[in-house]
Amino acid sequence: MADADVPADGGGGAVLPPPPPPPPPAPPAVALRDPMDEYLEEVIGMTRQGMRRHIINAGFTDLEDLVGKDKHFATDACEKVRKARNGNTADREVLLPFELSLKWLVNWCNYNYLIQVDLDYDNADLDSIKIDHTWITELGDDPDPDMVKTYSDGLKIREWFDSIETYLSRKKGVKHGMPIVYVIRPDDGTLPAETTDNDIDLATRGRLDGEFWVADNRAVWEFLHDKCVSTTVWGTILPYQRTRNGRGAYWH
Numbered sequence: 571m572a573d574a575d576v577p578a579d580g581g582g583g584a585v586l587p588p589p590p591p592p593p594p595p596a597p598p599a600v601a602l603r604d605p606m607d608e609y610l611e612e613v614i615g616m617t618r619q620g621m622r623r624h625i626i627n628a629g630f631t632d633l634e635d636l637v638g639k640d641k642h643f644a645t646d647a648c649e650k651v652r653k654a655r656n657g658n659t660a661d662r663e664v665l666l667p668f669e670l671s672l673k674w675l676v677n678w679c680n681y682n683y684l685i686q687v688d689l690d691y692d693n694a695d696l697d698s699i700k701i702d703h704t705w706i707t708e709l710g711d712d713p714d715p716d717m718v719k720t721y722s723d724g725l726k727i728r729e730w731f732d733s734i735e736t737y738l739s740r741k742k743g744v745k746h747g748m749p750i751v752y753v754i755r756p757d758d759g760t761l762p763a764e765t766t767d768n769d770i771d772l773a774t775r776g777r778l779d780g781e782f783w784v785a786d787n788r789a790v791w792e793f794l795h796d797k798c799v800s801t802t803v804w805g806t807i808l809p810y811q812r813t814r815n816g817r818g819a820y821w822h
Contacts, residue, residue: 606632609691614671620661624651630672633689636679638781641747644672674699677706680746681768684782685775686761705768706747713740715793721801734820737793739773743786750786752776754820778817790816 610622610630628647630636636643648664678699679689687693718733719725738751751773762774777783791814798804798819807819 605691606630609694613691613694613696614668614675616668618658618661620658621651621664624654624657624661625664625672630675633675633679633691633694636676637683637689638680638745639676640745641673641676644669644676648672671696671699674703677703677747680782681706681748681772683780684746684748684752684777685764685771686777687764702768709742709747709749710740712742713737715796718793718797720796721798721803723802734794734797738790739769741789741793743782743789745782745785748772750789753778753786753790753817787816788814791819792816794819 604626606626607619607622610616610625611619616622616625625647628650629639629643630647648669651662651664654662674696675694678694681702682689682693713736715737718737719730721730735751735754738754739749741750742748743750749769749772753776755774755776755778757778764775765771791810794807794816795811798807806822810816810819810822
């Protein structure tokens with residue numbers, strides 16, 4: 571007769587608990603949303619997905635891709651969408667406020683690229699992109715080159731260099747529409763802290779390489795060439811003629 575105190579397994583040990591149930595299957599991976607698509611909807615206010623896709627396909631693919639685009643790019647992109655033959659008609663009706671905001675964004679990208687600030691969607695709110703765009707569009711006409719005298723022996727050299735800096739602080743680059751004075755900025759290897767003054771930041775933090783550098787550096791060279799050729803200082807900057815190196819000529 572079996573003893574009632576003996577465990578059912580007959581081994582005299584503790585009964586093992588049942589194994590835990592298997593973990594539930596992992597949820598399917600969520601596809602990351604295109605950051606430009608999200609930006610166009612949440613910041614620019616384009617609620618129609620089809621319109622956003624049209625704008626992206628017209629060239630607004632990413633912030634970095636907007637660097638180097640000129641003042642006509644946003645308008646051209648919107649016109650391309652309006653004239654498209656595919657898709658819903660309502661998706662092609664890009665309103666002027668959207669076009670204006672896209673112009674702001676292009677200028678914001680070019681400016682922040684030039685002053686060496688990371689292009690981050692979180693920083694490209696409507697107020698910020700409008701501020702930088704407004705600064706660029708209110709810079710005014712290029713100055714008269716004659717405000718800087720042709721070099722001659724006996725002129726006050728410090729005043730002459732000051733007049734060059736003043737001229738370049740108003741002379742705009744062809745590709746970006748901002749002053750090219752940054753080409754002659756001092757560079758000790760450290761980048762000054764960013765301020766809230768567009769003029770100061772561009773003059774002190776301007777990028778000495780990259781998308782706009784060749785054109786802007788050459789523009790400074792052409793200006794110095796006109797002010798120095800056939801004068802007693804021409805031989806000083808002549809070594810920079812082949813490379814059209816305006817920065818090198820200025821600091822020689």
